Amino acid sequence: MTAEPRTSPSWLSPVPPAAGHTTQNMQVRQQASGLGDRYRGPAPAQARPFGTPPSSAYPGRSAAPAPRSLPPSAQRPPGIGTIIVVTFIFGLVGLVPTMLRARKAALMGASTTPYWMSFGCTMAVGYALGLALVLYSVMSLGLKLP
Incomplete structure (x- = not known):
């Protein structure tokens, strides 16, 4: 296996490798093509309306609710x-x-x-x-x- 970075064109290309490569190399190339999407860099940020909370950094998860602070009269002395x-x-x-x-x-x-x-x-x-x-x-x- 070579020491080329995963962001190189050979890693990011969806084209299957040439004949003569083992199935293990084939699997690595196919997995790398899926990983290439992650290494391309962040998508440009979309403008949010003022006051809208940012979305969660993890897809499929909602942002954590803000902690509730009790009014001073409800706290215990x-x-x-x-x-x-x-x-x-x-x-x-x-x-x-x-x-x-x-x-x-x-x-x-x-x-x-x-x-x-x-x-x-x-x-x-x-x-x-x-x-x-x-x-x-x-x-x-x-x-x-x-």
Whole structure:
């Protein structure tokens, strides 16, 4: 087989090869004639009316529908789980996720009260547990409080 490109005239010609060629070469030539249509280059683009979406690059397939974006009021506001965990473990550092999530909720039009309530309640519970732990440890050591 020669190393000539598939776009050469011998590949693109629909004329069967001369006698003396094997059937394998004959099949290759016939297949190449079908492939030649693909290698001729793109057809000139047809003008589309303004606003018409382009057709799919693959024949027989329709273009994918555009993704639907929900209006801000239909989106769910951020959760409060992260606020509770971070505030309980790190204390005042919980202000960071609280402020970020409250701001995002405000931009979406939701109430910011649940975020600040979860921060405040978690801080109160954390301080109450800390105070109870300190009192228990002081009492278990037998120390008297003034």
